[in-house]
Amino acid sequence: MEPFRTIIEPFRIHAVEPIRMTTRDERVEAIELAGRNLFAVHATDVMVDLLTDSGTGAMSRDQWAAIQHGDESYAGSPSWFAFLDAVTELWPFCHVIPTHQGRAAEKILFSVIGGPGKVIPNNTHFDTTRANVEATGAEAVDLVIAEGRDPSAIHPFKGNMDVVALEGLLAARAADVPVVFVTITNNSGGGQPVSLENLRAVRAVCDRFGVPLFLDACRFAENAWFIKTREPGQADRSIPDIVREMASLAHGMTMSAKKDGLANIGGWLAMNDDHLAAACRNLLILTEGFPTYGGLAGRDLEAIAQGLREVVAEDYLQYRIRSTAYLGDALHAAGVPLVRPFGGHAIYLDARALLPQIPPLQYPGQALAIALYVEGGIRGCEIGTVMFGRHPDGSEGPAAMDLVRLAIPRRTYTQSHIDYVIEVVQRVAERATDLRGLRMVQPEPPSLRHFTARFEPIA
Ligand code: F0G
Secondary structure, eight states: OOOOSSOOOSSOOOSOOOOOOOOHHHHHHHHHHTTTOGGGSOGGGOSEEOSOSSSOSOOOHHHHHHHHTOOOOSSSOHHHHHHHHHHHHHOOOSEEEEESSHHHHHHHHHHHHOOTTOEEEESSOOHHHHHHHHHTTOEEEEOBOGGGGOTTOOOTTTTOBOHHHHHHHHHHHGGGOSOEEEESSBTTTTSBOOOHHHHHHHHHHHHHHTOOEEEEOTTHHHHHHHHHHHSTTOTTSOHHHHHHHHHHTOSEEEEETTSTTOSSSOEEEEESOHHHHHHHHHHHHHHTOOTTTTTOOHHHHHHHHHHHHHHTOHHHHHHHHHHHHHHHHHHHHTTOOBOSSOOSSEEEEEHHHHOTTSOGGGOHHHHHHHHHHHHHOEEOEEESHHHHOBOTTSOBOOOSOOEEEEEOOTTTOOHHHHHHHHHHHHHHHHTGGGOOOEEEOSSOOSSSGGGTOOEEEOO
């Protein structure tokens, strides 16, 4: 018999948070007050908050119970060992260094191995990763396959690294490359997965040039689900088994537990190299905390340990990936241009295709994100020329794509919230020709400008 079509959430709701209903007039006022930057809008003025899937998920009953076991001892807390066991069950690296979130792990690692003259390739660096690389004076290079730069190209693993391009870079400059990174899933490129086959090929090239391979593993469980369901020969493997194979192909990782840790805060840095780990721990102590808690409370370590057990459950992942695709399928059927195939954690609207009247340097993604907020109180996130258009040399140019990401917090919204989002996006898309571009109020912020910039409409 055919399986049922309706995706039921594999949980019941046990505590609810109210959503304040707002009017269009209230939202017009709120967005103007915020300088047309959605990061400056108060969360209580948002009805469906799809700004990020980071730290915004709902924790389970068992995570809240685990929090009660949090032991706040400064050194050697049992909560640290619970965390360490859960991490190494999936990622058996020799050294695990807890941090308060992913970018703290990046900051520590790149402070040790980055610096002027160095170059760090990735399939696509996320904003904080790129910023942390560049803050050391190193260069961040994106080497995703060509399909990964084309919003409408269909490929099962659009997050894959271009192995030939990587080989070319290493042949020319291996001595300047302290690490090769692969982001699973590739967030800036549409939440697209990376195959095991690609990871094996990247690892082989890294081995040939003696350069270590690290994973930016924030959404590893979603990536593993895509491997299980899309990669030949993987269907019968368990998710933890696939994760351990990803781990076996890398020399280390950075992690934000705010994504596939199912926690509201946390992260880690892990690796096999003893010398590198010692240097990183020294920095950790300087800025984050003692090595058995990093920047975290004991209770956070417990929440992450339990979250890691839940995130690899197949019922959860099936629901997660299918419910994201539910939003994408409906918008695609309505003719809204999107990044396809759909990523694991988000749907990415192609603002450049929807708003051809707005040139990239007038920020079509920002214009679309503002319209979704004003129309229906939905908060998405521009991932385009606002986020990536300013270069380290001070010049400005169009980003590879102008997208609006609708990121779906884990276990937080129901199908009717998503049905509402579908209606709002459709209504905005129907009136797309009315939207106009924006200019950034000068002077703009010196780095990571998308978080704090203010915008004015172009008449
Ligand atoms: N790497 C990737 C691929 C990410 O998506 C993020 C965060 C980080 C690193 C940094 O982790 O936030 O814990 O410091 N991404 C969030 C997002 C913020 O909205 O996509 P963090």
